[in-house]
Amino acid sequence: MSAVRQDAWTEEDDLILAEVTLRHIREGSTQLTAFEEVGERIGRTSAACGFRWNSFVRKKYETAIQNAKAQRQKRSHLRKSSVSTPTLSSLTLLDPVESNLSRNEGMSEDGISIDSVIRFLRHWKTAFQELTRQAKQLERQLHESREELFRLREENEKKDKIVNNVETDYRVVNDDYKALLQIMDRARKLAFLAEDEDESKARFKMDANGNLERIE
Numbered sequence: 001m002s003a004v005r006q007d008a009w010t011e012e013d014d015l016i017l018a019e020v021t022l023r024h025i026r027e028g029s030t031q032l033t034a035f036e037e038v039g040e041r042i043g044r045t046s047a048a049c050g051f052r053w054n055s056f057v058r059k060k061y062e063t064a065i066q067n068a069k070a071q072r073q074k075r076s077h078l079r080k081s082s083v084s085t086p087t088l089s090s091l092t093l094l095d096p097v098e099s100n101l102s103r104n105e106g107m108s109e110d111g112i113s114i115d116s117v118i119r120f121l122r123h124w125k126t127a128f129q130e131l132t133r134q135a136k137q138l139e140r141q142l143h144e145s146r147e148e149l150f151r152l153r154e155e156n157e158k159k160d161k162i163v164n165n166v167e168t169d170y171r172v173v174n175d176d177y178k179a180l181l182q183i184m185d186r187a188r189k190l191a192f193l194a195e196d197e198d199e200s201k202a203r204f205k206m207d208a209n210g211n212l213e214r215i216e
Contacts (some may be wrong), residue, residue, distance in 0.1 A: 005043050012043050014057050017049055022061065025068040028076060032119050047127035 017038050031089035035049040042049075058065070 009052055009056075012199065013044075014052070016025070016042060016063050017053055018057050018064075021053060021057075022064055022068045025065065026071045026075075028072050030116055030119070032116070032123050034118065046123050046124050047130055050127075060161065 020038045020041070021031055021034040024037075025032065031044065031050070031053070037047040038044070038049045039046045047157065
């Protein structure tokens with residue numbers, strides 16, 4: 001099996017897918033065989049090619065698909081007319097589920113073979129494995145995202161606590177600063193009052209005879 005590419009589909013990839021699939025339809029082959037061939041050419045799985053065809057490319061080639069089917073029926077009619085050989089389509093004992101798979105998956109309208117069934121089952125096994133891988137990858141990403149969210153919440157809670165502590169310290173310092181200003185203001189007023197009292201007190205001096213006289 002070729003390596004699985006993860007890059008986006010290009011116009012050239014879509015063109016190869018359409019060209020090969022239409023050729024297989026015209027030749028009476030199966031779309032599954034076409035998807036396997038395209039996968040080998042462009043390095044993708046047959047499941048990816050089938051999904052791309054059914055979800056996007058097929059809508060752009062509806063007319064070409066009808067023409068290819070008409071050519072296939074014409075070839076089949078000519079082949080039956082020239083060589084009368086029995087085909088698997090003459091068997092009416094096919095299980096209805098197998099017949100429905102044949103129509104839905106683009107298998108040849110002339111019949112169904114064991115090889116086609118095997119390729120069909122391999123195709124869906126590959127698709128299932130790819131979906132399982134993607135589901136596990138998404139589950140792992142979801143788990144990692146949850147862990148990252150939990151970690152961010154813890155960091156946010158720690159930062160909130162730090163901010164609350166800083167705000168509390170700021171309020172305490174601010175209150176102390178205001179109290180200090182009030183104390184300084186009171187001390188300044190008391191100092192002014194003391195000076196006024198000193199100035200208001202009477203002062204005396206001693207004269208040459210030893211008597212005290214008041215100084216105005």
